[in-house]
Amino acid sequence: MRYTKLSLKLLFNYILVLFILLLPYQALAEEKTEKSTPPAQVKEAKNPEIQFQEDFFDFGKIEQQKSVSHIFKFKNTGNADLVINDLKSTCGCTAALVTSKVIPPGGNGEVKVTFSSKNFQGEVKRSVFVSSNDPKNSKVILNIKSFVQAFLEVKPKFINFGSLKKGEAISRSLTVKNLTNAPVTIKEVKSEVKDLKIGDFEKEINPEEETIINLTLNPTTLLQDLLGNIEITANQHPDEKLIIPVSGRIIGDIILMPENIYFGMLKKSEKSEQKIKITNNSDKTLKLLEVKSSLEFIKPGFNGDAILPKKSLELTLSTLPAAPAGPFRGKIEIKTDNKDQPLLSAMLSGAVKE
Missing domain, CATH: 2.60.40.10 (Immunoglobulins)
Incomplete structure (x- = not known):
């Protein structure tokens, strides 16, 4: 009986030593198997990607009543068609896609942004919003800036006569200041508003000086809304008109x-x-x-x-x-x-x- 127990103990020890010796060979075999089995290939997702060369442009100094344009260039750096869905802009600014709406992978596109200085004065900032099917950058904001240099400053910038009756005369005035370094001569002051009379004024304005233009409205008709403009033109800037909106209402008894x-x-x-x-x-x-x-x-x-x-x-x-x-x-x-x-x-x- 003691002999049998001793034999079993030796046999168990022998098997244990053999198992320990074989472990490195088993790990080596598994490593070899892993190396010989190629990894599963991951299918790459296809998405467009819009990339602009720039997202800001400064037009610098421009005069009033002028329009300037700049082209923002972009590229589709993705691996699927890029679709431009929409272009929106803020007041005084327009945007147009001058290339195809659909840009293939590796293709290029252009957005033309035009800014109209109108009667703006000083620094003006505007934005254009470009919407596309780029999943990571669906809306790109393009920003522009300019400094509108006015040669004349008019106050007030608009005139409201309020409500008045037929035959009831009412007066207002405009103050026009020369912002340049040289004399400016007023060539013409023209009104689109019926029954609005423009008084006499000093036409030549020296630098940093001003003149006052008196206006008198004496309506001859009833029940109408006054909507129109006053236009001021100077000899030194014949192509640039200063526009002052006019409003009011003629009421009856x-x-x-x-x-x-x-x-x-x-x-x-x-x-x-x-x-x-x-x-x-x-x-x-x-x-x-x-x-x-x-x-x-x-x-x-x-x-x-x-x-x-x-x-x-x-x-x-x-x-x-x-x-x-x-x-x-x-x-x-x-x-x-x-x-x-x-x-x-x-x-x-x-x-x-x-």
């Missing part, structure tokens, strides 16, 4: 408020009321001859009313249950005996839910 009446969102068969106010600023009694709605389901309250001088009257507009579902737009018209304002009108709008 009869005023209807509000001019836009919104009934809101109404439920089906819901009744709603809105009021309009008519003011008679004339010296005579105003007769309302007829009040008519272009929408059958909006009824104006009217009883052949008259409005005394310097007085006001409110009319009620009511919706009827027959109002159809959906949005609506219409007009309310009021006929009067005033020869200058025989017809007053206001817009109607709203919506009826199902």
